[in-house]
Amino acid sequence: MPSQPLVEIRDVNFTYDTRAVLKGINMTFHKGKVIAIMGGSGCGKTTLFRLIGGALKPTKGEVKIDGQVMHELDQKGLYAMRRKMGVLFQFGALFTDMSVYDNVAFQMREHTDLPEEMIHDLVMMKLHAVGLRGTHALMPAELSGGMARRVALARTVALDPMLILYDEPFAGLDPISLTAIGNSIRRLNNALGATSVVVTHDVQESLKIVDYIYFIADGVIVAEGTPDEILASDKPFVHQFVHGEMDGPVPFQYPSEDYKLDLGVNS
Amino acid sequence: MPLVRNVRNLGHHLIEAVWRLGYATRFFVLILMNSGLSFRRFHLIVRELFFSGVMSLVIILVAGLFVGVVLGLQGYETLKSYGSESSLGQLVALSLVRELGPVLAALLFASRAGSAMTAEIGLMKATEQIAAMEMMAVNPIARVVAPRFWAGVISMPLLAAMFSVMGVFGGYLVGVVFIGVDEGSFWSQMQFSVDFQHDILNGVLKSFVFGVAVTVIALFEGYDAPATAEGVSGATTRTVVQSSVVILLLDVILTAIMFRGI
Amino acid sequence: MERSTLDLWVGVFVVAGIAAIAILAFKVGNLGTYNVSESYQVKAYFTNVGGLRATASVKSSGVLVGRVTEVKLNSERYEAEVTMSIDKRYQFPKDTLVSILTSGLLGDQYIGLKPGMDDGMLKNGDVIHMTRSAVVLEDIIGQIVASKAENAK
Numbered sequence: 001m002p003s004q005p006l007v008e009i010r011d012v013n014f015t016y017d018t019r020a021v022l023k024g025i026n027m028t029f030h031k032g033k034v035i036a037i038m039g040g041s042g043c044g045k046t047t048l049f050r051l052i053g054g055a056l057k058p059t060k061g062e063v064k065i066d067g068q069v070m071h072e073l074d075q076k077g078l079y080a081m082r083r084k085m086g087v088l089f090q091f092g093a094l095f096t097d098m099s100v101y102d103n104v105a106f107q108m109r110e111h112t113d114l115p116e117e118m119i120h121d122l123v124m125m126k127l128h129a130v131g132l133r134g135t136h137a138l139m140p141a142e143l144s145g146g147m148a149r150r151v152a153l154a155r156t157v158a159l160d161p162m163l164i165l166y167d168e169p170f171a172g173l174d175p176i177s178l179t180a181i182g183n184s185i186r187r188l189n190n191a192l193g194a195t196s197v198v199v200t201h202d203v204q205e206s207l208k209i210v211d212y213i214y215f216i217a218d219g220v221i222v223a224e225g226t227p228d229e230i231l232a233s234d235k236p237f238v239h240q241f242v243h244g245e246m247d248g249p250v251p252f253q254y255p256s257e258d259y260k261l262d263l264g265v266n267s
Numbered sequence: 268m269p270l271v272r273n274v275r276n277l278g279h280h281l282i283e284a285v286w287r288l289g290y291a292t293r294f295f296v297l298i299l300m301n302s303g304l305s306f307r308r309f310h311l312i313v314r315e316l317f318f319s320g321v322m323s324l325v326i327i328l329v330a331g332l333f334v335g336v337v338l339g340l341q342g343y344e345t346l347k348s349y350g351s352e353s354s355l356g357q358l359v360a361l362s363l364v365r366e367l368g369p370v371l372a373a374l375l376f377a378s379r380a381g382s383a384m385t386a387e388i389g390l391m392k393a394t395e396q397i398a399a400m401e402m403m404a405v406n407p408i409a410r411v412v413a414p415r416f417w418a419g420v421i422s423m424p425l426l427a428a429m430f431s432v433m434g435v436f437g438g439y440l441v442g443v444v445f446i447g448v449d450e451g452s453f454w455s456q457m458q459f460s461v462d463f464q465h466d467i468l469n470g471v472l473k474s475f476v477f478g479v480a481v482t483v484i485a486l487f488e489g490y491d492a493p494a495t496a497e498g499v500s501g502a503t504t505r506t507v508v509q510s511s512v513v514i515l516l517l518d519v520i521l522t523a524i525m526f527r528g529i
Numbered sequence: 530m531e532r533s534t535l536d537l538w539v540g541v542f543v544v545a546g547i548a549a550i551a552i553l554a555f556k557v558g559n560l561g562t563y564n565v566s567e568s569y570q571v572k573a574y575f576t577n578v579g580g581l582r583a584t585a586s587v588k589s590s591g592v593l594v595g596r597v598t599e600v601k602l603n604s605e606r607y608e609a610e611v612t613m614s615i616d617k618r619y620q621f622p623k624d625t626l627v628s629i630l631t632s633g634l635l636g637d638q639y640i641g642l643k644p645g646m647d648d649g650m651l652k653n654g655d656v657i658h659m660t661r662s663a664v665v666l667e668d669i670i671g672q673i674v675a676s677k678a679e680n681a682k
Contacts, residue, residue, distance in 0.1 A: 053402055079404035087402040093395035110405050310532075317535050321542045351632075364553060425546025432549045458556075459586055459593060467553050 006031045006163060006195045007052065011061035014047055021047045023219045025061070029163075034189050034196045036206040038241070039216035040250060045199045048216070049167055052197065053087060054078050065163060083111055086161035090168045092152035094140040100127070100151050101136040107158045126154040129191075130184055146177030150184065157188055163195050164188070170202035178202075182209045203242055207231070215241070217250075291487045298416050298486070301409040305417050311410070315418035319380040323426060326375055331363075331430035334371060335437025338362055342438070343446055355448050356457035359438030360431075364461060364470045365526065368431035370518050373477035376419075376426060377510035381485035384415050385506040388489030389499035397490075412490065416482050423478025424471045431470070469525045476517055481510045568595060568614040569653035573627045573640075578609040579663025581629050581638045587613050589642040594619045597640060613640060615651075622647035628661035638663060 007029040014022040021044045029035050037045050050056040051063050057071040064070070065081060073081060094103050104123045108114055114122070127133040130150040140148055149169065156164060169181050186209040189196045200206055206213070207227045215223040215230075215238055223230065223238045230238060240248030256262070305312050342358040388411065391397050400407045435457075442448040461467065485506045492502035578600055587595035595615035603610040615621070624645030631638050651657065 055398070055401070079406075082402055082404040085402070087399065089395045089399055091394065093399040095396055095399075096391075096394070106405075107403050110403070110410075310536075313536060313539050316539045316542065320546075321538045324542065324545075421543075422546075425543065425549065428546060428549035428553055432552050435553075454556075455593065459596075460584070461553075462584060463554050467550075470553075471550065 004031050005029065006066060007197070008064040009048075009052070009061075010064070012048075012051060012058045012063060013060035014044070014051060014056065015059045016047075021219055022051075022058075025216075025219075025221060027214055027221070027224075029195050029197060031195050032189070032193055033211040034186060034198065034209055036210040036213045037197065037199045037216060038201055038203070038206065038213060040201065040241070043216045044219045045216055046167070049165060049197075049199050053085065053165060054081065083107075083159065084162050086156035086159075086164040088149070088153055088156045088164070088166045088169055090171055091145070092140075092148040094143075094148055094152055094155070096140050098139075099136070100132070100138050100140065100143070103140065103151060104136075104155045104158055106155065111159065122158070126158055127151070129157075129188065130154045131180070146173050146180070149173070149177075149181065153181070153184055153188070157192065160192050161194060162192075164192075164197070166196065166198040166200070168200055168202075169198060170200055170205050178205050182206075185209055203244070290491075291483065294487045294490065295483045297408055298413050298483070301406060302413045302417065304406075304409040305413045311414035312417045312421070315415045316422060319376075319384070319415070319418050320422035320426065323376055323379050323422070324429070326379055327372055327426045327430050328433050330371065330375055331368075331433030332437040334367055334430075335359060335363065335434030335439075336441045337437075338367070338434065339438035339441035339446075343442060343448065352448050353452035354456050355438065355442045356435075356453035356455075357460040359442070360435055360457045360461050361466060363431040363434040363438075364466050366470075366518070366522070368434065369427045369470050369474035369477060370514060372427040372430040373423065373474060373481055373514045374511055376423060376478075377481045377485070377514065378507050380419065380422070381481050381506050381510055382503040384419070384482070384485040385489035385492070385503045386499060388412065388415075388486060389492035389502050392490065392492065393494040393496075393499060412486050416486060419482030419485070420475065420478045423481070424474040427470065427474035427477075469521075473518070473521050473525075476521060477514050480513050480517060484510050484513065567617050569617060569651075570598070570612055570614050571651050571653075571655050571657055573611050573613070573657040573660050574603065574606060574608040575611060575629065575660050575662045576608060577629075577662040577665060578611060579629055579631075579638050579665060581611065581640070581663065585637065586639040587615060587642065588639055589619065589621070589644070594642065611640070620650040623649045623651055623655070623657075624659060625651065625657055626659045626661065627657045629663035631664070 005028045007027070009025055009027040012022055012025040013020065025048065027035075027037075037048060039045050047056065051058055051070075052065070054063075054070045054073070062069045062071065066084075068077075068081060070078075070081070094100075095106065098106070101123055104126055105119050108119045108122060123136065124133055127136055130153050132147060132150055132154065135143065135147065135151065140151070143151065153169075164185075166185065169185065170178055173181065182205045185196055185198065188194070198206060198210065207230070210227060212226060213224060213230050214221055217237055223233055223235050225233070230242060233239065233242070237249040239245070240250060246252055338359045339355065342355050342362075343352060346352050346354055346358065388397075391411065397407045397411070400410065439453065443450045443453050488502040488506045488509070489499075492498045581597065581600060583597055583600055585597040586593050587597060595613050597611060597613045599610075599612040601610055602608075621642055622645050624647040626643040626645065628641050628643070629638055630641045645659070
């Protein structure tokens with residue numbers, strides 16, 4: 001790919017207490033692309049998500065965004081970097097004590113000196129982009145799950161970030177909202193010229209919209225490639241995951257004693 | 268041996284408590300260091316003043332009135348046996364201004380406003396609102412925690428004073444209006460014996476200290492709560508219990524310092 | 530809630546709170562009634578002050594006219610030295626009798642002033658000479674026992 005790398009993750013290791021959560025991860029996210037990070041629960045993708053956002057420091061290795069090593073930044077530098085990033089949390093994480101309008105306007109009011117009229121126009125534009133301009137006077141508690149997430153998306157892209165991180169954006173949505181969100185992710189990415197990273201385990205929706213996929217299992221990358229390459233992959237883990245097979249490299253039975261022993265049957 | 272195990276548990280709990288105290292103190296310093304935003308955008312504090320102060324008004328005023336009435340009733344009975352009913356005003360006023368006003372108002376504040384703050388912040392943390400704020404490069408301590416701290420510290424002396432005023436009024440209602448203690452001596456005896464510097468100022472200082480303690484505990488427990496439903500509910504309980512104990516402990520210390528030798 | 534309504538309520542709250550403190554200071558406490566600049570100081574010496582302490586009342590004919598500001602032992606005369614400040618509105622003649630009285634039977638002790646006939650009035654810094662010390666309970670009991678013993682003879 002001829003485009004420039006925006007995010008470079010080099011040999012990142014992360015150990016929590018004594019447990020090695022990530023072991024030697026190497027990834028590159030190119031500008032303008034939508035990348036998916038997939039894996040089962042507990043594989044380390046949330047940790048990776050936090051490392052990219054700078055909320056955690058790697059035990060070894062480095063995360064570079066736009067040439068900057070994240071863990072070398074001081075508080076001010078970290079905040080400056082975060083202003084160029086947008087993060088969409090799993091259930092939206094809208095501020096419950098303010099209206100939809102105030103939520104979307106939040107970053108504009110905190111980080112810019114724009115006059116209120118201009119903020120009004122910007123908020124309306126962002127809400128329109130996610131199709132929820134009419135909800136601007138509502139409170140987050142009055143929104144459905146899908147709507148809340150879309151408002152949160154509008155809030156995330158309020159300052160036109162260059163890197164957008166999505167934490168399980170498809171989790172728990174109805175089929176219509178699923179398509180809407182997937183669509184928005186792709187359209188916004190293209191419109192803003194940004195780079196999007198989607199952490200998810202929803203194979204169907206991601207394969208429709210992403211340019212590149214990384215598969216993580218047990219803290220290491222087990223497979224990577226474009227959607228076509230992944231679909232055609234014959235690696236057992238990838239195959240099980242993509243085709244939703246119940247049993248395979250990830251076993252159905254949690255490790256346990258011999259069944260006969262547990263039932264008390266004399267062998 | 269169960270005895271050894273219990274002693275070891277106790278030791279463990281004590282060390283936990285001390286460690287937590289250190290952690291909370293660091294949190295307190297962090298709040299102070301991040302208070303600039305609260306004062307530059309004073310509306311943040313004003314908003315919290317509404318939710319902590321104004322919303323606590325009703326319970327403070329009502330409780331103050333009731334406590335004053337009871338003080339009047341009980342005080343009258345005891346003073347009568349010494350022939351000193353005319354000192355009722357003095358008894359009611361001093362009890363309220365020096366002790367009951369600051370302490371009871373603080374306990375009520377901890378239960379109402381303190382637990383609300385803990386729940387609010389705990390819930391914000393559990394629903395990732397705090398993390399979202401951090402990722403938007405807004406310091407949550409400065410934006411969310413510090414305004415609540417200053418609102419609590421400002422509210423507390425005001426609420427304690429209002430409690431005492433209602434209490435004096437309650438004592439007046441019962442003593443003078445109901446029982447018939449001489450109105451003149453009720454007020455004049457009170458005014459003779461309640462010294463501005465010694466009693467009232469000390470009372471205000473006490474409620475200020477209580478305000479700091481209660482608010483820091485409430486905010487700390489909320490911020491530190493585990494991100495689950497049980498976590499938040501446990502934190503609110505801890506806020507009320509710990510605040511109550513700390514208020515009473517501080518009261519012992521402050522009373523000994525302020526009123527010793529009188 | 531509208532921002533302006535919220536601001537209004539908070540304003541009311543703060544004003545009420547400050548008013549409460551003011552009420553406590555002036556109506557409940559002694560801030561208004563006692564200004565040091567409007568009073569003058571006099572001293573008196575007693576052999577025994579009993580339970581008299583600073584902030585005790587100074588009354589004349591039952592009316593509060595001042596406060597005791599200091600009670601200490603004068604180490605030259607080995608007598609108790611009581612300083613009191615009296616409201617400027619009330620002038621007392623130089624031969625005023627100052628006694629330490631008890632309110633009720635077992636109540637607080639206070640200073641009572643009984644004016645004399647002198648033309649000259651007490652001024653700031655004067656010393657009152659006619660004093661009657663506190664009645665100490667043990668002395669009374671001792672007197673009663675002694676007189677009973679007398680009568681029994």
